[in-house]
Amino acid sequence: MGGNSIGDQFIVTSFGESHGRCIGSILDGCPAGLPLKESDIQPELDLRKPGQSTITTQRKEEDKVEILSGIFNGYTTNAPICMVIWNQDSDSRPYEKIKTIPRPGHSDYPAMVKYGGYADYRGSGRFSGRLTASFVMAGAISKKLLKYVLGIETIAYTTEIGEISIGNISFENAKKYRYTNEVRCPDLPTAEKMKDSIMNARKSGNSLGGIVECVSIGLPVGLGEPIFSSLESDLSKALFSIPAVKAVEFGSGFEGTKKTGYENNDLFIKEEGKVITLTNNCGGILGGLSNGMPLTIRIGFKPAASIAKTQKTLDLSSNSLVDLQVPGRHDPCVVPRAPPIVEGIVSIVLSDHAIKAGFIPKVLKGY
Amino acid sequence: MGGNSIGDQFIVTSFGESHGRCIGSILDGCPAGLPLKESDIQPELDLRKPGQSTITTQRKEEDKVEILSGIFNGYTTNAPICMVIWNQDSDSRPYEKIKTIPRPGHSDYPAMVKYGGYADYRGSGRFSGRLTASFVMAGAISKKLLKYVLGIETIAYTTEIGEISIGNISFENAKKYRYTNEVRCPDLPTAEKMKDSIMNARKSGNSLGGIVECVSIGLPVGLGEPIFSSLESDLSKALFSIPAVKAVEFGSGFEGTKKTGYENNDLFIKEEGKVITLTNNCGGILGGLSNGMPLTIRIGFKPAASIAKTQKTLDLSSNSLVDLQVPGRHDPCVVPRAPPIVEGIVSIVLSDHAIKAGFIPKVLKGY
């Protein structure tokens, strides 16, 4: 399987380029019998699409999904579901001018070398954040499948922008408030500060990074396969496929490395007939397997590499240092657009594992 | 491909159980023509093996590797290389007693549920840290291959144990001093403190976690495949396969999320005819591709779950809370044994990518 695909039994393949004809996604392995129409997918794309607010890129894309295959009489058939959104507002001219000038923090330089000049450099081509729309399309189906069959719910939300962070928040509140503001932060006063901070970064031609937290509830016990398909392994692989992600931790993560075993171990108890743990430092994963507690992940996004501020870089055609003002339209912070992407990609991985572990049948009957 | 295998073209399959007959590893896809004998592998296993010092488990295993296939006249043939080490000092009696009592922080509970009682629970079976010996065996070949063909070197070393950490250290010093002490920390005075701290944890029946840093130099530009086989994706997948790893970050990682784009971007310059960057906040990876700078990773290990201190847990046979003193012989901190595992597994991933990207041919001639 090539790098453009992910999953073993529930397989997503991404295609398309930022400034090509379309962004597309094929989902192969979806069980037959899931009711599905475009309106199940569109709302998720709408949450990610650009041009929605003052703190995102001004590229205007409708990002309207079309399903090309795999649905019959309103249900999935187990055949590959091909989905596309057509690019409408791409402007490739700025990229022509800098095609020999690698932007700092971008894939330009290694892509140029790797593909011997054949890579599509318009809008970063295959390396564009726009490709994450393909994760969202397949992710929307995954979310529906997990909810429909197993009652699993996954939410992601912004917890840090630059130096600004929120404290703990309950699943219910995070679910309720995360999409009520442009920053996708469920703590509304902090969301305001984050927004200001992003606006300031934009004004000064700079950018910010941040952290997204993701929580899934309702997982059965035993998702994950030893050794190399531990839940952490497959989730991190998927999450690091999102451009700008540079750090991933589960449960107490890096903080937990400073605790003792006695403090960090989560004790088993029984509550309402169910085995649970008193704390959840393991983030819902023990030995690479889900233990039935909420899955908790923190994902670190670097500050967006494209900034208006002048930077020095090399012009590879002349081998001289030049001043670069990155052209094009860009997000001053990618974090606010990340939650639907994270929710989608985590749902893709969980769907694959739920199928692998036998929790979702090939044909859905009686749900 | 099942969860017991990793890699696309350079594929490692792990087999064996902690208290079974052996721990084994098959490496499929190694190019023909690499000179290889058991003595290329043994030193790496020796660095990982238990019972070496006062701060590791007292289980005594020689961990002597035997190559069963894939070598002819002292060279690899491109056929699968099967390697085993035979288990010698396993004592499964303690595990019989607790087979219905899941240890906090361990895979016991989800494994029990997932496998309906058929999982090998002796010494954690497939979930044991002992399985990492299979990574080290294949990793040793990978390291040799990368060095032999591309001059790539990978080192890993302890930078934090609990609250104790070292500052920055050069590649050369880290390489030189990392294996001079039991903690595998290249800063010798700090290593002493770390050791004391682990000894204290052991004495109090507790355990510690910590952080391992890994650096690879000599990577060509362009390792990594978009989208889902970015270098971060595949490295994190492999690293999270090591039991106890709960956090992974590349370059400036979580710290970098607090910087601005202007601060975090690495500027391109040319030095001695080579394109490099002035800083390396990206950890040698841009757009998921190696950019020729050192690959830098930080890996967080939770404190060891097996502790002597009494903990409460559930006895699933009686559904009652019981006092548990985890039996068996255990590491009070797994970090000191982790560096050769990390070096191995990172080398496995880099080998796979170097082959995929065309930097290593199927037959090695003239190296």
Added chain:
Amino acid sequence: MGGNSIGDQFIVTSFGESHGRCIGSILDGCPAGLPLKESDIQPELDLRKPGQSTITTQRKEEDKVEILSGIFNGYTTNAPICMVIWNQDSDSRPYEKIKTIPRPGHSDYPAMVKYGGYADYRGSGRFSGRLTASFVMAGAISKKLLKYVLGIETIAYTTEIGEISIGNISFENAKKYRYTNEVRCPDLPTAEKMKDSIMNARKSGNSLGGIVECVSIGLPVGLGEPIFSSLESDLSKALFSIPAVKAVEFGSGFEGTKKTGYENNDLFIKEEGKVITLTNNCGGILGGLSNGMPLTIRIGFKPAASIAKTQKTLDLSSNSLVDLQVPGRHDPCVVPRAPPIVEGIVSIVLSDHAIKAGFIPKVLKGY
């Protein structure tokens, strides 16, 4: 990888349904730098498309290919190449009437059971011969790649229709004459007889089968991977994916089983500095590897299952035997439309193996 994809490093994924919106194909893993436009693909589709002559189905489809991704400035970029043809002349009404009446010789019955009623039954859905258009699209790129980089040429042609067969024919003549007639048989007088025979079958509401031969020249020595990716293994897997194929043989095949070893062995000699064999009973494959001689394959197609003649079958809704006249528009013999499909699919497999064995680089330069 799911059943809708084939290949390890050069991967074709088929999507779409006979009466859905489109038939599509994604080719992932094509090296960067191959000049490619739609007009490289269209002629192959034209050779396969329906409605071309009196001996094929009368469904009218333009089968015009559109490339949606993976091409930039006229060259491949190594990104996935998504191609579609839009369905235009589907008429699903006949299929509604027989949706509980499985047609003899068709996938209807097992598909109905397997997918619990969710399978798209219109025009056989995913099981339609129309899906082979997706092989032809990806096959056309494969053919161009193999020719461009390695000089490999693959031709397929009809050698038997029912009881009528041709004798031996040279590669040059087969190449020259195979597409000069509707039956795709390079022996023109025999082609006439075959055509008459198909016309007679159609008139009597019946159908015919036949045999296609495929020859590839210019293969380097050493394509194929032991054990399970022998060239025969991967070619047969691909060929049996063509609906109606029920038999595949290489070189002397079944006939060769009646010879002695002394007769069947091909002796090595040297001619013009090249190691060749005097005969080619092995069909160009020894030990699963190409030996540099022409690859020769014979592929048996069963008579088309859809016939106008009344047949008895079960109505699963009433559990009674009924008279069925298969509705819809059908080929009285699929063999004449098979050669471009066979050429395509053999080229796909050879491309994958040529990449795997290192004969085609990731970036094409200087061809």
Added chain:
Amino acid sequence: MGGNSIGDQFIVTSFGESHGRCIGSILDGCPAGLPLKESDIQPELDLRKPGQSTITTQRKEEDKVEILSGIFNGYTTNAPICMVIWNQDSDSRPYEKIKTIPRPGHSDYPAMVKYGGYADYRGSGRFSGRLTASFVMAGAISKKLLKYVLGIETIAYTTEIGEISIGNISFENAKKYRYTNEVRCPDLPTAEKMKDSIMNARKSGNSLGGIVECVSIGLPVGLGEPIFSSLESDLSKALFSIPAVKAVEFGSGFEGTKKTGYENNDLFIKEEGKVITLTNNCGGILGGLSNGMPLTIRIGFKPAASIAKTQKTLDLSSNSLVDLQVPGRHDPCVVPRAPPIVEGIVSIVLSDHAIKAGFIPKVLKGY
């Protein structure tokens, strides 16, 4: 996945060399809870092992299986099952003498070229028929699994040796008599003639080929996955991995291409509440899916390439034609040793598909 592995969810990896330390097999993906011990596997190996009769090679190998992993308390655990047989009676000296002289009909020449001289040429190394022991080991587990969970039975037997063939035979008789004679032909008078014919070939320094038929009963409806994992696709891929196989056909196969659709179509009827077909020209497969009727396959084996009779061939060191008498100990006909191999490999593929299609759960309970 490399060429040394087969299967998607039930994966067999073959390792070892003809004259190396061992022949091994790893089965990954076997459900937990199957009772298994070495004595379940040994009888199948015994049916294949060399030196059993006057018509097989005189190499003496005990072929005693050892299970190294994956079993606990007498049951499978879903962990990889590694099995080995140790080579005991290899004599590599003859191969040293001919290492630059490729034997006609063997992999020697392409392997030499492909691996640049690094291939293990002793006893044909990885290309030896001896490797099929790895299929038999994994096959024995597959057979037991299919019988245990689904009641599927697979038998294979010799139907043709050179020009001598048997007529139709019932499943029951074939099952009962196939292993009562050295030729593995269930028609005993014909078996005698076959044996004589093989003895005569051996005496004259020659060899014979033949045909093996394989029948599986008890398949559920719906095994097989469209498009590229049709049952025919995956079975043929596996069967062509057996050295010497050059032809495979299902049901009426090549013969069926001469029939009309009306003759070749199998009509559906209901018998004892079950949908069956009156005839079985499709060999139990429609549209690539099992239809519940017996799976029937015919497999053509070429005459063994190693013959005592002098043949001309090239000495690549001197580039001159030489006389070659193939040294070593060989089978004058490989067909009599093939039935357990065919039964095993067909069972492997059916197991993989039964798991994929959801007919076998991950944990076996209550069988």
